[in-house]
Amino acid sequence: MLGEFAANTTYKDIPEEVLDRVKTDALDGVSVGIFGSTLPWVRLAVDYWEELGGAPQARLWGRRSKLPVPKAVLSNCHGMNSFEYDDTYVWSGLGTHQGNNVVPAAVATAELVGGVSGKDFVAALAVAHEVGVRVIKGFAVKRAGYNHTAISSTFCAAVAAGRLLGLDGEAMTWALGSAGSYVGGLLTIPPSSMVKRMVNGRAAEGGVIGALLAKRGFTGIENLFEAERGGYYGGYAVTPDFDVVVGDLKRKWYCVNIHTKRFPMCTSIHAPLEAACEIVRKEKFSVNDISEIVVRTTTGAQGNTVGFFPDTISSAQLSLAFGVATAILTGNVRPANVTMEALKDPKIVRLMNLIKPYKDPELDAIWSGIGGPARVEVHLRGGKVLTSSQVPEATRMTNAEIEDKARDAAGPVxxxxxxxKIIEFFRKVEKLDTVDSLFPLLQPDS
Known part of the structure; x- marks a missing residue:
């Protein structure tokens, strides 16, 4: 049923709100991916893949080369997932960053095929996102220890590629069955490890390979999701919910709630960061007068964001203390603020030591899962307390804000x-006869 939905849903079946959401998400994705191409842990891996070479089928974002589609997808996904800045979807304790599979797969496959219309391109984005969200929501009770972006988003890549390759329902089911049969990804994240940034790229590569092979008639596991012994949910879930995976297809679109990140930080701490930024905007004070910073969050928001002092960029991006300290000092948290130099900045270090995270029972009562509402209180010497409003959850960026983020991230590259031109492309993509004009724009102007 999921394969039929993935193959046969048309552009007209998709609500306007969803179409708009996936267009801006794709702009965000390519921009974040272009930015990521400049980072050392991305360059290190992509340099090696370039050395391996192969058929020049699809461009590498932010570079001046091409690779076979699977390796281009791997490279561009690696860049997109390289700095905690790509999109997210959070539901009941399961977070996933599926856009880093959807967008690279759609872009590279469209370049391979050539002449793909704007409507077909946008429809592929929307349907791929929807399949990915439904797969992640199928975990009624998850089995601990897995990277749920990696094990679920591979299906997004298979669908995005499969639609643009023209797969029918049967072949799409094969693509999903192949992608899911060799996907993997562990959750452990040592702060010094670079592989956390790349694991989703391997998932995207596998999804695209599944679609490319299905196009040639290569069969996959047709009952992958529901098989009790050795099936997808049988292996990764304690309790699956198949009703949410296939219920109300074409009538209910969960992917409209894809979240574009304001900050290059773990999604769990975005509400506290917004609360801290609000205080800086509205109040006049000196950071030298701060005696304590109380951060009230849900219990779920502190699961992997407190209890450690960050000493790497990766750990800083998970740190409630570093994020709030940076927001209080600068009024924002941008990629330029997340550096090894910032971790050693005496002002940042002082503020981190003043932060007191508090698991607020009142917030727990209105939210379950990771993330959720937050409040921040800045205590000043002399007794004055500056208090933010209660941020209910990380707020949605406007289209204009997403475009500004794109300029900041990819413009320098x-x-x-x-x-x-990239921004203008995504503003009108559904009106274009072909999306071919996008591809050269994703590389530096020679």
Whole structure:
């Protein structure tokens, strides 16, 4: 049933709100991926894949080369997932960053095929996202220890590629069955490890390979999801919920709630960061006068964000203390604020030591799972307390804010003029006869 939905849903079946959401999400995705291409842990891996070479089928974002589609998808997903800045979908304790599979797979496959219309491209994005969200929501009770982006988003890549390759329902089911049969990803994240940034790329590569092989008639596991012995949910879930996976297809679109990140930080602490930024905007005070910073969150928001002092960029991006300290000092948290130098900044270190995280029972009463509402209180010497409003959850960015984020992230790599062309492309993509004009824009102007 999921394969039939993935193959046969048309552009007209998709609500306008969903179409708009996936367009801006794709702009965000390519921009974050272009930014990520400049980072050392991305360059290290992509340099090696370039050395291996192969058929020049699809461009590498932020670079001047091409690789076979699976390796281009792996490379571009690696860049997109490289700095905690790509999109997310959070539901009942399961977070996933599926856009880093959807967007690279759709872009690379569209380049391979050539002549893909704007409507077909956007429809592929929407349907791929929806399949991914439904798969992650199928975990009524998850089995601990897995990276749920990796084990669920591979199906997004298979669907995005499969639609643009023209797979029918049967072949799409084969693509899903192949992708799911060799996906993997562990949750353990040592702060010094680079592989956390790459594991989703391997999932995307596998999904695309599943679609490319299905196009050639290569059969996959047709009952992958429901098989009790050795099936997908049989292996990864304690309790699955098949009703949510296939219920109300074409009538209910969960992917409309894809979340574009304001900050290059773990989603669990975005509400506290917004609360801290609000205080800086509205109040006049000196950071030298701060005596204590109380951060009230849900219990779930502190699961992996407190109890350690960050000493790497990766650990800083998970740190409630570092994020709030940076927001209080600078009024924002941007990629330029998340550096090894910032971790050693005496002002940041002092503020981190003043932060007191508090698991607030009142917030727990209105929210379950990771993330959720937050309040921040800045205590000043002399007794004055500056209090934020209660941020109910990380707020949705407007289209204009997403475009500004894209300019900030990718503009320095591709140039200001080229960046504006990328933004304009996504504004009108559904009206284009072909999306071929996008591909050269994703590389630096030579």
């Amino acid at each position: 591709v140039g200001k003029e080229q960046m504006e």
